[in-house]
Amino acid sequence: MNDRPSQTVREIVIVGGGTAGWMTAAALSRKLAGMDSSICLIESAEIGTVGVGEATLPQIREFNRMLEIDEAELMARTSATIKLGIEFRDWGRAGDHYIHPFGVHGEPIGPADFHHYRARQNAVAGAGDFGEYCLPIVAARQDRFALPPTDVPSPLQAYSYAFQFDASLYAAFLADYATARETERIEGKVVSVASDGESGFIRSVKLESGQSIQGDLFIDCSGFRGLLIEQELATGFDDWSEWLPCNRAFAVPCAIADPVGPYTRSTARNAGWQWRIPLQHRIGNGHVYCDRYISDEDALDLLMTNLEGEPIAHPKQLFFRTGKRRKLWNRNCVAIGLSGGFLEPLESTSIDLIQSGILNLLALFPEKQCAASDVDEYNRLMDLEYDRIRDFLMLHYVLNQRDEPFWRDMREMAWPDSLRAKIEAFRRRALVPHYDHGLFQPASWLSVFIGQNLLPESWDPRVDSLPAEELAARLQQIRSSVESAVRRMSGHSEFIERYGATFAASQAGVA
Amino acid sequence: MSGGVKRIALFGKGHELWPVAAVLGRSLPAGIEIIVVEAPGHDRAIPLTIRLDDPLLARLAIMAEEFQDMDSAVLALGTELRDWRGEGSRFFLGGSGRLPDIDDIAIHQIMLRAALAYDQPDRLDYLCQPFRVPARLAAAGKFAFQASDPRSPLSMIRPTIQIGSDDYAALLKRRIASERMEIVEGAPRAVSLASDDGSIDRVELDSGHLVEADFYIDVSGLLSGLAGPLPTSGWHVLSDALPFDRLLSVRKAGASSQPPAVAQAVSGGLLITTALGNETISQLVCASGDAAGRGQQWLRAGVEETPFAPGFARQPWTGNLARLGSASACFGPFLSADITLLHRQAVLLEELLPTRSDMRIEAGEFNRRHLMAAEHIRDYMLLPFALNGRDDAPWSGIRNGDLPDSLAIRLEQFRSRGRFVAFESEIFDEQSWIDLMIGFGVVPERYDPMARSLDMATTARRLRNLASAFDQALASVPE
Numbered sequence: 004m005n006d007r008p009s010q011t012v013r014e015i016v017i018v019g020g021g022t023a024g025w026m027t028a029a030a031l032s033r034k035l036a037g038m039d040s041s042i043c044l045i046e047s048a049e050i051g052t053v054g055v056g057e058a059t060l061p062q063i064r065e066f067n068r069m070l071e072i073d074e075a076e077l078m079a080r081t082s083a084t085i086k087l088g089i090e091f092r093d094w095g096r097a098g099d100h101y102i103h104p105f106g107v108h109g110e111p112i113g114p115a116d117f118h119h120y121r122a123r124q125n126a127v128a129g130a131g132d133f134g135e136y137c138l139p140i141v142a143a144r145q146d147r148f149a150l151p152p153t154d155v156p157s158p159l160q161a162y163s164y165a166f167q168f169d170a171s172l173y174a175a176f177l178a179d180y181a182t183a184r185e186t187e188r189i190e191g192k193v194v195s196v197a198s199d200g201e202s203g204f205i206r207s208v209k210l211e212s213g214q215s216i217q218g219d220l221f222i223d224c225s226g227f228r229g230l231l232i233e234q235e236l237a238t239g240f241d242d243w244s245e246w247l248p249c250n251r252a253f254a255v256p257c258a259i260a261d262p263v264g265p266y267t268r269s270t271a272r273n274a275g276w277q278w279r280i281p282l283q284h285r286i287g288n289g290h291v292y293c294d295r296y297i298s299d300e301d302a303l304d305l306l307m308t309n310l311e312g313e314p315i316a317h318p319k320q321l322f323f324r325t326g327k328r329r330k331l332w333n334r335n336c337v338a339i340g341l342s343g344g345f346l347e348p349l350e351s352t353s354i355d356l357i358q359s360g361i362l363n364l365l366a367l368f369p370e371k372q373c374a375a376s377d378v379d380e381y382n383r384l385m386d387l388e389y390d391r392i393r394d395f396l397m398l399h400y401v402l403n404q405r406d407e408p409f410w411r412d413m414r415e416m417a418w419p420d421s422l423r424a425k426i427e428a429f430r431r432r433a434l435v436p437h438y439d440h441g442l443f444q445p446a447s448w449l450s451v452f453i454g455q456n457l458l459p460e461s462w463d464p465r466v467d468s469l470p471a472e473e474l475a476a477r478l479q480q481i482r483s484s485v486e487s488a489v490r491r492m493s494g495h496s497e498f499i500e501r502y503g504a505t506f507a508a509s510q511a512g513v514a
Numbered sequence: 515m516s517g518g519v520k521r522i523a524l525f526g527k528g529h530e531l532w533p534v535a536a537v538l539g540r541s542l543p544a545g546i547e548i549i550v551v552e553a554p555g556h557d558r559a560i561p562l563t564i565r566l567d568d569p570l571l572a573r574l575a576i577m578a579e580e581f582q583d584m585d586s587a588v589l590a591l592g593t594e595l596r597d598w599r600g601e602g603s604r605f606f607l608g609g610s611g612r613l614p615d616i617d618d619i620a621i622h623q624i625m626l627r628a629a630l631a632y633d634q635p636d637r638l639d640y641l642c643q644p645f646r647v648p649a650r651l652a653a654a655g656k657f658a659f660q661a662s663d664p665r666s667p668l669s670m671i672r673p674t675i676q677i678g679s680d681d682y683a684a685l686l687k688r689r690i691a692s693e694r695m696e697i698v699e700g701a702p703r704a705v706s707l708a709s710d711d712g713s714i715d716r717v718e719l720d721s722g723h724l725v726e727a728d729f730y731i732d733v734s735g736l737l738s739g740l741a742g743p744l745p746t747s748g749w750h751v752l753s754d755a756l757p758f759d760r761l762l763s764v765r766k767a768g769a770s771s772q773p774p775a776v777a778q779a780v781s782g783g784l785l786i787t788t789a790l791g792n793e794t795i796s797q798l799v800c801a802s803g804d805a806a807g808r809g810q811q812w813l814r815a816g817v818e819e820t821p822f823a824p825g826f827a828r829q830p831w832t833g834n835l836a837r838l839g840s841a842s843a844c845f846g847p848f849l850s851a852d853i854t855l856l857h858r859q860a861v862l863l864e865e866l867l868p869t870r871s872d873m874r875i876e877a878g879e880f881n882r883r884h885l886m887a888a889e890h891i892r893d894y895m896l897l898p899f900a901l902n903g904r905d906d907a908p909w910s911g912i913r914n915g916d917l918p919d920s921l922a923i924r925l926e927q928f929r930s931r932g933r934f935v936a937f938e939s940e941i942f943d944e945q946s947w948i949d950l951m952i953g954f955g956v957v958p959e960r961y962d963p964m965a966r967s968l969d970m971a972t973t974a975r976r977l978r979n980l981a982s983a984f985d986q987a988l989a990s991v992p993e
Contacts, residue, residue, distance in 0.1 A: 011963065038966045114541050114573075114864070366933070368963045376930040380923070424878070431875040434866075439938050461869040464519075467543035 010370035013040055016218035018193055018208060018231055020046030022170050023340025023357045024224035025177040030361045032184035033070050042186040043216060045193060057170050057280045057287045058086055058267040058351040061105045061163035066358050070180065078504035080176045081168035082282040085148045085265040085495060087139040089350065093271040094455055096404045101454025102266060106139040106162025107446045112477050115463035118449055122433055122462045124474055133453045135482045138162050138489060143266040147492040159484055167267060167280045189216065196235040204335045205231060219371050220335050223342040232328055232338035239329040246397055246419065247325040247347055249275050253303050254289040254319050258312035265495045269349060272305055273297060274409040278348065283499065283506040285315060291348060296409040327389050332381045335373045337364055344389060347396045355442060359388050388442065394422040395443045402455040426457065433459035518870025519728040520546060523717065525702060526733030527553040529562060529679035530839040532686035534733055534860045536574055539694045541864055548695040549725060553734055558818065559678035561788035561795045563775060563850035565609060566673050570857035574689060578659065578675065584685065586678035586790040589657055590774035591648040591671060593849065598779045599903035605953040608648030609672025610945035616976055619965045621645055622948055624973055626932050626961040635957040642952055644981040647671050650988055652773065658991045667987040672943065676774055678790050698723060705740040713833040714741055729868055733839040741835055752824035754915055755896050757908045758783060758799040761822040761846065766794045777848055781906045786847050797847045801908065822846055826888040831877035836863060843888055851891045858887045883939065890941045893921040901954035932958035
């Protein structure tokens with residue numbers, strides 16, 4: 004029997020813990036079970052983790068499902084709240100606000116997409132806030148939640164949800180999961196890397212203790228520094244700071260003052276934006292900014308004066324550069340997480356990019372020699388993912404009507420052609436990007452287009468077949484259906500309690 | 515809403531014209547007029563094969579029952595490919611949906627593991643056969659409609675209707691709400707272009723009648739020829755991959771005892787025989803100057819000959835003229851690729867009807883999505899040519915020719931590790947691609963390493979159960 008055993012990847016080494024490292028370890032330990040492969044994760048308690056992304060996207064539920072993780076347990080262990088979307092405040096003009104939801108707006112009225120009908124009504128007689136046609140938006144605004152029905156009676160109720168959690172607790176939760184499935188955790192700092200002179204493949208890493216750890220496949224989860232992918236393999240970095248210039252952040256948690264809503268909030272500031280991510284036991288806050296437009300001192304001051312509760316830790320400053328490695332998979336090393344690239348925390352894509360990296364790795368899991376076709380395909384897929392997310396993130400910045408120099412420059416900079424085409428298509432004809440494989444689907448693009456005051460100049464002429472009175476009645480009916488469905492939901496806090504997902508801070512060692 | 519497009523003129527003929535007219539007539543608001551200019555004369559019918567789940571049929575709510583009274587209509591499950599891998603070879607190509615996975619591992623990966631484990635890679639094709647539903651039904655001389663229950667193996671099949679183009683045109687013409695559109699007969703004789711942007715101002719017909727519109731649609735090529743040809747760089751030529759330049763057709767009255775559709779590789783070309791309810795039509799694509807070997811001999815009497823230039827426009831919509839159907843592409847009779855593309859274009863055009871004289875946005879989006887569809891069709895059609903196993907001309911040359919990048923990626927990934935690559939807006943089913951590659955002898959060099967996680971004893975039992983469910987489902991279909 005020939006099962007190519009000599010080509011099997013036997014030893015997988017993950018360098019770096021944190022969210023990326025432990026998500027990778029958990030997924031591999033689950034999917035490679037029974038394959039006679041060992042997984043070893045090296046991390047050092049001395050090296051802090053960035054703790055990227057406390058807010059997630061609905062795709063994380065697929066990831067958790069793949070691991071057969073119980074959602075209520077996960078929420079209880081990570082202080083998670085429900086997330087139905089992201090509220091953007093002051094991004095178009097000061098005073099504006101809208102929610103980018105995890106669900107669609109409206110339901111089919113005729114052959115054209117819903118937003119064309121709403122655009123016509125809006126132009127003729129006004130159609131109310133776009134968010135009123137979207138169940139998760141209305142629910143988020145009323146601080147309500149219910150699990151989406153499994154048998155969806157109407158597209159209106161086809162919404163999803165994500166979590167707002169403590170990323171370090173999520174990593175710890177997954178560490179328990181992975182180590183229970185034979186992932187070996189090694190405490191230590193990598194001090195050197197040994198590579199094969201001919202192939203350039205990494206053969207082993209040496210720890211400060213002198214221990215040498217060999218591997219067939221190395222996953223670099225070492226964070227921004229890219230210990231393997233960059234420091235050893237010199238892969239190169241595509242710098243996107245021209246398009247996404249924010250490069251620093253301050254993060255600080257604070258006590259809960261207002262009710263905890265099931266959504267993340269992003270508020271535009273003079274030279275960046277501020278996040279608010281409510282967990283069960285605290286609120287995560289941060290100020291992302293560009294140091295060319297505001298000093299560190301002023302940026303910190305702006306954050307601290309805009310907290311809604313007492314700070315419960317010292318602010319932590321983060322430095323980053325937006326962009327991605329030229330190859331996220333180089334030789335026998337795959338960069339997952341910040342070692343691969345970083346865009347913006349604006350749309351909670353950091354954890355999702357980790358997830359994409361893992362799923363694509365599983366789909367293209369190699370043999371020892373890491374065939375070029377596997378590597379090329381992985382990089383093609385990840386490049387596509389990064390490019391599309393970049394355009395969507397940029398959309399928030401370029402569609403602003405604010406007066407500050409930062410915002411004016413964002414509006415007037417040279418946009419990528421791919422983004423310009425999308426904006427023009429919506430402006431002129433209400434056309435919305437649609438991908439089979441992309442992260443952000445039409446509902447996401449629509450939210451930002453309309454939320455940031457880009458109204459279409461024309462729409463699908465087929466909507467004009469519907470008499471005006473009938474259109475107005477249908478739209479009103481949809482709003483009423485949404486309201487009625489939301490009224491049947493319970494409060495967000497009640498849901499968490501009833502779901503058995505209440506956070507036990509003492510068990511988690513959290514003050 | 516800004517005004518602009520109040521009148522649309524549609525030029526064409528027969529089975530290309532009426533699907534587009536039917537779609538537009540169904541959805542346009544009262545404020546937009548349509549004039550349909552039907553070219554005179556009567557072309558002889560050609561066979562069309564249309565999937566019953568085609569988006570245009572869905573758009574027009576045309577059900578299979580509507581075809582059943584038509585003399586030419588025949589229900590089928592796909593096309594038999596004969597002699598492509600060498601004389602005597604057979605492969606049935608039908609729409610095949612997607613097979614269920616076993617613990618997230620595709621069935622062909624499990625079969626590949628089994629075949630490689632016992633050093634019998636050539637058995638992969640054999641091991642996969644129990645799961646090829648359309649091929650098994652066709653081999654048993656059976657037909658079934660697609661089951662609506664996704665758990666049924668019969669949900670995988672994608673039946674087709676084979677119909678004469680004249681019957682199909684008549685069916686769609688009957689669905690036109692005539693009060694919604696003005697229909698005139700005539701051929702365009704001259705075109706007046708605007709001096710500023712080169713858009714079409716008006717069209718003079720051979721009757722002297724003047725047609726003025728804001729937006730022109732050409733599905734025949736007659737109008738496009740007068741308006742000015744597309745630049746050479748805008749035409750994707752397929753003659754390298756498909757070195758044929760003529761199409762010969764011959765008909766035989768009466769129903770056939772042959773399978774409904776056969777595409778046979780012959781020396782010098784490809785012979786396609788389509789059985790309709792009232793006649794059997796054979797079409798040979800070949801190169802002029804070639805003797806076309808056996809194929810030529812088979813088409814002795816009553817041969818109709820037409821030129822054939824395979825390729826497609828990259829940007830069929832320019833200015834205020836959108837080119838559809840044969841005005842924008844020519845794939846030939848294999849797999850009825852031309853009607854497949856036309857239907858996609860018609861549905862797309864309906865979604866992107868322009869609202870004002872500056873149509874660049876709509877045109878750009880139409881061209882982008884047309885190009886994706888045309889490339890998918892090209893790749894699917896070229897795949898068996900690229901994998902043919904014949905030694906004679908032109909087959910061996912085709913096999914050794916360059917492939918489009920997208921097809922090369924698909925083949926490389928499958929050859930390397932049996933992975934199916936899905937691009938945006940796929941037209942053909944995943945399992946059809948996989949079946950075609952395996953059926954044409956592609957044995958991946960290695961299987962997905964994740965397949966190693968399966969316990970093969972348990973998996974074999976589950977596969978037997980699955981195959982048994984397939985057997986029962988197929989047995990339940992009447993002869």
